[in-house]
Amino acid sequence: MEQMVDKLMNIRARVKNAGNAELIAVSKFRSKDEIATAISCGHRLFGENKVQEALAKWPEIKAAYPDIILHLIGPLQTNKIKDAFKIFDVIETVDRKSLADGILKEMQKSGKQPDCYIQVNTGAEPQKAGILPEDADSFIKYCIEIGLPIKGLMCIPPADQDPKPHFKMLKNIADRHNLKILSMGMSSDFEVAITCGATHVRVGTDIFGARV
Numbered sequence: 001m002e003q004m005v006d007k008l009m010n011i012r013a014r015v016k017n018a019g020n021a022e023l024i025a026v027s028k029f030r031s032k033d034e035i036a037t038a039i040s041c042g043h044r045l046f047g048e049n050k051v052q053e054a055l056a057k058w059p060e061i062k063a064a065y066p067d068i069i070l071h072l073i074g075p076l077q078t079n080k081i082k083d084a085f086k087i088f089d090v091i092e093t094v095d096r097k098s099l100a101d102g103i104l105k106e107m108q109k110s111g112k113q114p115d116c117y118i119q120v121n122t123g124a125e126p127q128k129a130g131i132l133p134e135d136a137d138s139f140i141k142y143c144i145e146i147g148l149p150i151k152g153l154m155c156i157p158p159a160d161q162d163p164k165p166h167f168k169m170l171k172n173i174a175d176r177h178n179l180k181i182l183s184m185g186m187s188s189d190f191e192v193a194i195t196c197g198a199t200h201v202r203v204g205t206d207i208f209g210a211r212v
Protein backbone atom coordinates (compact mmCIF):
# COMPACT_ATOMS: atom_id res chain seq x y z
CA MET A 1 0.00 0.00 0.00
CA GLU A 2 2.83 2.37 0.84
CA GLN A 3 4.23 1.71 -2.58
CA MET A 4 0.89 2.68 -4.08
CA VAL A 5 0.93 5.99 -2.24
CA ASP A 6 4.33 6.74 -3.77
CA LYS A 7 3.06 5.80 -7.21
CA LEU A 8 0.01 8.01 -6.91
CA MET A 9 2.11 10.96 -5.74
CA ASN A 10 4.52 10.38 -8.60
CA ILE A 11 1.75 10.31 -11.20
CA ARG A 12 0.17 13.42 -9.74
CA ALA A 13 3.50 15.20 -10.08
CA ARG A 14 3.92 14.02 -13.66
CA VAL A 15 0.39 15.13 -14.59
CA LYS A 16 1.01 18.54 -13.07
CA ASN A 17 4.33 18.85 -14.86
CA ALA A 18 2.77 18.05 -18.22
CA GLY A 19 0.08 20.72 -17.99
CA ASN A 20 -3.34 21.16 -16.57
CA ALA A 21 -5.39 17.96 -16.48
CA GLU A 22 -7.47 16.08 -13.94
CA LEU A 23 -6.25 12.65 -12.93
CA ILE A 24 -8.88 9.91 -13.04
CA ALA A 25 -7.62 6.94 -11.02
CA VAL A 26 -8.87 3.87 -12.88
CA SER A 27 -9.81 1.38 -10.16
CA LYS A 28 -11.21 -1.51 -12.23
CA PHE A 29 -10.23 -4.89 -10.72
CA ARG A 30 -8.94 -3.08 -7.62
CA SER A 31 -10.08 -3.95 -4.12
CA LYS A 32 -11.91 -1.62 -1.78
CA ASP A 33 -8.72 -1.53 0.32
CA GLU A 34 -6.67 -0.25 -2.59
CA ILE A 35 -9.34 2.34 -3.32
CA ALA A 36 -9.36 3.35 0.36
CA THR A 37 -5.63 3.97 0.20
CA ALA A 38 -6.06 6.35 -2.73
CA ILE A 39 -8.88 8.11 -0.89
CA SER A 40 -6.68 8.49 2.19
CA CYS A 41 -4.24 10.39 -0.05
CA GLY A 42 -7.04 12.83 -0.81
CA HIS A 43 -7.91 11.33 -4.18
CA ARG A 44 -11.56 11.80 -5.15
CA LEU A 45 -11.79 11.20 -8.90
CA PHE A 46 -12.09 7.59 -10.06
CA GLY A 47 -13.02 5.57 -13.14
CA GLU A 48 -14.55 2.13 -13.48
CA ASN A 49 -15.28 0.29 -16.71
CA LYS A 50 -18.09 -2.06 -15.65
CA VAL A 51 -21.44 -1.15 -14.13
CA GLN A 52 -21.81 -4.33 -12.07
CA GLU A 53 -18.31 -4.09 -10.60
CA ALA A 54 -18.87 -0.45 -9.71
CA LEU A 55 -22.17 -1.26 -7.98
CA ALA A 56 -20.44 -3.97 -5.96
CA LYS A 57 -17.63 -1.71 -4.76
CA TRP A 58 -18.74 1.89 -4.63
CA PRO A 59 -22.10 2.55 -2.92
CA GLU A 60 -20.72 2.49 0.65
CA ILE A 61 -17.55 4.36 -0.26
CA LYS A 62 -19.51 7.06 -2.03
CA ALA A 63 -21.91 7.36 0.89
CA ALA A 64 -18.93 7.93 3.19
CA TYR A 65 -17.23 10.41 0.82
CA PRO A 66 -19.92 12.42 -0.96
CA ASP A 67 -17.32 14.45 -2.85
CA ILE A 68 -16.10 11.43 -4.79
CA ILE A 69 -16.75 11.60 -8.53
CA LEU A 70 -17.01 8.34 -10.42
CA HIS A 71 -16.68 8.10 -14.20
CA LEU A 72 -17.95 5.22 -16.33
CA ILE A 73 -15.18 4.61 -18.86
CA GLY A 74 -16.30 1.27 -20.30
CA PRO A 75 -19.04 0.39 -22.80
CA LEU A 76 -22.62 0.74 -21.55
CA GLN A 77 -25.38 -1.66 -22.59
CA THR A 78 -28.83 -0.09 -22.79
CA ASN A 79 -30.22 -2.57 -20.25
CA LYS A 80 -27.63 -1.34 -17.69
CA ILE A 81 -28.42 2.37 -17.98
CA LYS A 82 -30.64 2.37 -14.92
CA ASP A 83 -27.94 0.67 -12.82
CA ALA A 84 -25.28 3.02 -14.18
CA PHE A 85 -27.32 5.99 -12.97
CA LYS A 86 -27.23 4.58 -9.43
CA ILE A 87 -23.49 4.96 -9.11
CA PHE A 88 -21.86 7.05 -11.86
CA ASP A 89 -21.57 10.84 -11.95
CA VAL A 90 -20.16 10.96 -15.47
CA ILE A 91 -20.79 8.64 -18.43
CA GLU A 92 -17.83 8.88 -20.81
CA THR A 93 -18.94 6.28 -23.33
CA VAL A 94 -22.03 7.54 -25.15
CA ASP A 95 -21.51 6.18 -28.65
CA ARG A 96 -24.80 5.33 -30.39
CA LYS A 97 -28.31 6.66 -30.77
CA SER A 98 -30.04 3.86 -28.86
CA LEU A 99 -27.78 4.59 -25.89
CA ALA A 100 -28.26 8.36 -26.15
CA ASP A 101 -32.04 7.90 -26.28
CA GLY A 102 -31.96 5.50 -23.33
CA ILE A 103 -29.85 7.86 -21.23
CA LEU A 104 -32.22 10.73 -22.00
CA LYS A 105 -35.19 8.63 -20.93
CA GLU A 106 -33.49 7.64 -17.68
CA MET A 107 -32.65 11.30 -16.99
CA GLN A 108 -36.30 12.21 -17.35
CA LYS A 109 -37.37 9.30 -15.16
CA SER A 110 -34.79 9.66 -12.41
CA GLY A 111 -34.29 13.44 -12.37
CA LYS A 112 -30.53 12.77 -12.35
CA GLN A 113 -28.21 14.46 -14.83
CA PRO A 114 -24.86 12.70 -15.15
CA ASP A 115 -22.45 14.62 -17.39
CA CYS A 116 -22.00 12.81 -20.69
CA TYR A 117 -19.00 12.49 -22.97
CA ILE A 118 -19.07 10.92 -26.41
CA GLN A 119 -16.59 8.14 -27.12
CA VAL A 120 -15.00 8.34 -30.56
CA ASN A 121 -13.40 5.24 -32.07
CA THR A 122 -10.56 7.29 -33.59
CA GLY A 123 -8.80 4.23 -35.00
CA ALA A 124 -12.03 2.79 -36.45
CA GLU A 125 -11.18 -0.52 -34.79
CA PRO A 126 -13.98 -3.06 -35.31
CA GLN A 127 -13.62 -4.55 -31.80
CA LYS A 128 -13.68 -1.18 -30.06
CA ALA A 129 -16.64 0.84 -28.84
CA GLY A 130 -17.13 4.44 -29.91
CA ILE A 131 -18.74 6.34 -32.74
CA LEU A 132 -16.73 6.26 -35.99
CA PRO A 133 -14.88 9.50 -36.76
CA GLU A 134 -16.91 10.11 -39.94
CA ASP A 135 -20.15 9.84 -37.97
CA ALA A 136 -18.97 11.86 -34.97
CA ASP A 137 -20.17 15.31 -36.07
CA SER A 138 -23.74 14.27 -36.80
CA PHE A 139 -23.91 12.11 -33.66
CA ILE A 140 -22.66 14.92 -31.42
CA LYS A 141 -25.27 17.25 -32.97
CA TYR A 142 -27.97 14.64 -32.39
CA CYS A 143 -27.07 14.19 -28.71
CA ILE A 144 -27.02 17.93 -28.08
CA GLU A 145 -30.31 18.42 -29.94
CA ILE A 146 -32.18 15.84 -27.90
CA GLY A 147 -30.91 17.55 -24.74
CA LEU A 148 -28.13 15.37 -23.36
CA PRO A 149 -25.59 17.29 -21.25
CA ILE A 150 -22.67 16.57 -23.57
CA LYS A 151 -19.54 18.05 -21.99
CA GLY A 152 -16.74 16.45 -23.94
CA LEU A 153 -15.20 13.59 -25.87
CA MET A 154 -13.26 10.47 -24.95
CA CYS A 155 -11.04 8.11 -26.96
CA ILE A 156 -8.84 5.04 -26.58
CA PRO A 157 -6.27 5.03 -29.41
CA PRO A 158 -5.21 1.72 -30.98
CA ALA A 159 -2.68 0.01 -28.71
CA ASP A 160 -0.12 -0.50 -31.47
CA GLN A 161 -0.04 3.02 -32.92
CA ASP A 162 1.39 6.42 -32.12
CA PRO A 163 -1.45 7.93 -30.07
CA LYS A 164 -0.69 11.52 -31.02
CA PRO A 165 -2.70 11.71 -34.29
CA HIS A 166 -5.65 10.18 -32.42
CA PHE A 167 -5.46 12.72 -29.63
CA LYS A 168 -5.24 15.51 -32.20
CA MET A 169 -8.22 14.15 -34.09
CA LEU A 170 -10.29 14.10 -30.89
CA LYS A 171 -9.24 17.66 -30.07
CA ASN A 172 -10.24 18.83 -33.57
CA ILE A 173 -13.67 17.24 -33.33
CA ALA A 174 -14.21 18.77 -29.87
CA ASP A 175 -13.19 22.22 -31.12
CA ARG A 176 -15.71 22.05 -33.96
CA HIS A 177 -18.50 21.62 -31.41
CA ASN A 178 -17.08 23.90 -28.74
CA LEU A 179 -16.74 20.98 -26.31
CA LYS A 180 -14.26 21.69 -23.53
CA ILE A 181 -13.54 18.31 -21.99
CA LEU A 182 -11.19 15.77 -23.52
CA SER A 183 -10.72 12.46 -21.72
CA MET A 184 -7.67 10.87 -23.31
CA GLY A 185 -4.37 9.34 -22.24
CA MET A 186 -3.65 6.31 -20.06
CA SER A 187 -0.57 5.04 -18.20
CA SER A 188 1.56 4.73 -21.33
CA ASP A 189 0.69 8.04 -22.97
CA PHE A 190 -0.96 10.50 -20.59
CA GLU A 191 1.79 13.09 -20.91
CA VAL A 192 1.46 13.11 -24.71
CA ALA A 193 -2.31 13.40 -24.29
CA ILE A 194 -1.94 16.43 -22.03
CA THR A 195 0.29 18.18 -24.56
CA CYS A 196 -2.48 17.51 -27.12
CA GLY A 197 -5.11 19.13 -24.91
CA ALA A 198 -6.42 16.40 -22.59
CA THR A 199 -8.38 17.81 -19.67
CA HIS A 200 -8.79 14.38 -18.07
CA VAL A 201 -6.35 11.47 -18.13
CA ARG A 202 -7.30 7.95 -17.08
CA VAL A 203 -4.50 6.12 -15.29
CA GLY A 204 -4.75 2.67 -13.74
CA THR A 205 -1.58 0.59 -13.95
CA ASP A 206 0.87 3.36 -13.10
CA ILE A 207 -1.05 4.10 -9.87
CA PHE A 208 -2.17 0.69 -8.65
CA GLY A 209 0.39 -1.60 -10.32
CA ALA A 210 -0.18 -4.22 -13.01
CA ARG A 211 -3.63 -5.82 -13.10
CA VAL A 212 -3.44 -9.55 -12.37
Ligand SMILES: *Cc1c(COP(=O)(O)O)cnc(C)c1O
Residues within 6 Å of the ligand: 026, 028, 049, 073, 074, 156, 185, 186, 187, 188, 202, 203, 204, 205, 206
Ligand atom coordinates in the same frame (compact mmCIF):
# COMPACT_ATOMS: atom_id res chain seq x y z
C1 LIG B 1 -8.24 0.34 -17.98
C2 LIG B 1 -8.51 1.61 -18.66
C3 LIG B 1 -7.64 2.70 -18.50
C4 LIG B 1 -6.39 2.65 -17.67
O1 LIG B 1 -5.39 1.95 -18.35
P1 LIG B 1 -3.91 1.82 -17.75
O2 LIG B 1 -3.10 1.44 -18.92
O3 LIG B 1 -3.97 0.76 -16.70
O4 LIG B 1 -3.52 3.14 -17.19
C5 LIG B 1 -7.98 3.88 -19.15
N1 LIG B 1 -9.08 3.99 -19.91
C6 LIG B 1 -9.94 2.96 -20.08
C7 LIG B 1 -11.14 3.15 -20.93
C8 LIG B 1 -9.69 1.74 -19.47
O5 LIG B 1 -10.53 0.72 -19.65
